Amino acid sequence: MRDQAGQTAIVDEAAVERLKGFGGVKLVRGMVELFVQNAPVRASEAREAFDCGDAAALRAALHALKSSAGQLGASSVYAACIAGEELASRGELGPCAMHLQRIETDLPLVCEHLEHIRADSVA
């Protein structure tokens, strides 16, 4: 999904619109609040697991982050979780580094963008 400047959008607005269809702005607000609260914790858990060489814990943290990111349209985070989880499930920790880095770079931007969406839905 690309925005008007041709950049890959940090959040796919279609996913947010789909959530509105499922449960209106109340659902979007609730989902965003939970994501902003929980996703950074999951990312920290993934980093800690990676640094400790714990493939199972890394896989679990990325898996938990994956479905939330996918549901809210955080496409780059979602894709990095999929790739990292698959590698971790095979015990291939080394190549997970680039996916973890992608998550750590993009997640703050995703959270900031989602906070704007949430604020707009309250206004």
Place this chain on the structure above:
Amino acid sequence: MPTLAVVEDNADNRLLLQAILGDRYDLVEYDNGVDALSGIATQRPDLVLLDISLPGMDGTEILQRIRRDGALRALPVIALTAHAMAGDREKFLAAGFDDYITKPIIDEGELFAAIERLLPKR
């Protein structure tokens, strides 16, 4: 109104399922396998939506325990999973799940169709 047990550790997924399904079904939510098995045994739902990747006891083990319980054996159970790898559907159906829904949930119609197909006829 039919009762669905939702076994899902992610709060946002429970919130989503409540938003999608709450008008049509009574949902009883569990965030772990131990509580789910205890609750399902005492308050039997009409159908179970069961996340596969739960911490501790995972969804496949919960399903096996349901299938071993004479009183619960015939309970329809739909797997909810963020796994999306080739062959997963066949794997989960072979394990004894009645159907399989992938997350993120894109099409609520697919979820409703699976539930209505499996609910006991009213």
